Amino acid sequence: MTKPDLDGVPGLEPEQLETYFALMEAVSVLQHHVEQQVRADGDLSTVQFQLLARLAGTGGRLTMTELADGVVYSRSGLTYQAGLLEKAGLVTRGPSPDDDRSTLVTITEAGVDRVKRILPGHVQVARRLLFEPLTEEDIRELGDMMARVRDHMRAQPPRSAAPRKRRA
Amino acid sequence: MTKPDLDGVPGLEPEQLETYFALMEAVSVLQHHVEQQVRADGDLSTVQFQLLARLAGTGGRLTMTELADGVVYSRSGLTYQAGLLEKAGLVTRGPSPDDDRSTLVTITEAGVDRVKRILPGHVQVARRLLFEPLTEEDIRELGDMMARVRDHMRAQPPRSAAPRKRRA
DNA sequence: AGAAAGTGCTTCGAGTTCGAAGCATATGAC
DNA sequence: GTCATATGCTTCGAACTCGAAGCACTTTCT
Secondary structure, eight states: OOOOOOTTOTTOOHHHHHHHHHHHHHHHHHHHHHHHHHHHHHSOOHHHHHHHHHHHHTTSEEEHHHHHTTTOOSHHHHHHHHHHHHHTTSEEEEEOSSOTTOEEEEEOHHHHHHHHHHHHHHHHHHIIIIITTSOHHHHHHHHHHHHHHHHHHHHSSSOSSOSSOOOO | OOOOOOTTOTTOOHHHHHHHHHHHHHHHHHHHHHHHHHHHHHSOOHHHHHHHHHHHHTTSEEEHHHHHTTTOOSHHHHHHHHHHHHHTTSEEEEEOSSOTTOEEEEEOHHHHHHHHHHHHHHHHHHIIIIITTSOHHHHHHHHHHHHHHHHHHHHSSSOSSOSSOOOO
């Protein structure tokens, strides 16, 4: 076994494959560095930070499912992380007036403060590792592409933590 | 707590921040779909598939540390995954002639077959979710950017699973 | 040569993730 | 109204990841 032969596999577009692997490796490494930074500056996991940031960015109050959308991919993962955030005093959970099954998660002042504490370093890491080798023009294009891709994925089939229906 | 105010945080470049978030969310969702596909088509985790693919793509034989580079970020994670792959008969582990501390991991025929079995569906998922909303030109640029970013990160400070030195 | 520091890998424990199953409420069909 | 199904969330167990500590071998310094 010295020369595994991967040719002859149908559907391979070398250029796409390389782009795909480069993308995945770059983001994977970036995620790892980000993890360190968030832990160091704010004593949170990346997931927790993302949840808080999402809350802070959307008015401060969401249902569990809305909150986890695109961040945590299992219904149980939500519960676990929301529990940790609540225990840390960064969010509160309360019943929803519209639907007795739902739980509304609300960010606290401490939660907002925490996000503010982490964000600058976060941006630093992204800038140093991701943006440094890119031009202004690159960044615009990358943002444009990724926004398209993200919307494309969102429009696609079922959603992450909600393998059942769509909400209005 | 109805209107958390994230303004006034220093160092924020709105355009970069949006690009960053779009990138991270898009890749995160993509990773999740890929996970499903690899599990369904090949009964492996994404990590295991990445390790096998790396082996298959680099001549079929690497040391543990080389193998895990950029895929698993702890020394113990290596050992665990290599153990699983070995138990599944997809790789073998043996001593290195150059360095008695090292373990050489070699992909088996079954391992190559497994990669071949998974790759086509893998490419399908990437094409459907990632490349569909992009033009040929976009893909070239994306690949170019990500290769630059990846190399930039590799060149940066310490390496993933090897917080100590660089290898030649 | 001997000691000290560096490196490759493994073991162990704590924390995190997911999927399946379960409970409670909501919605739709009849 | 009542039954069947859909949905929001939680609990539970299995699998995975990481960091710290440890062992073995290698390199470097003196």
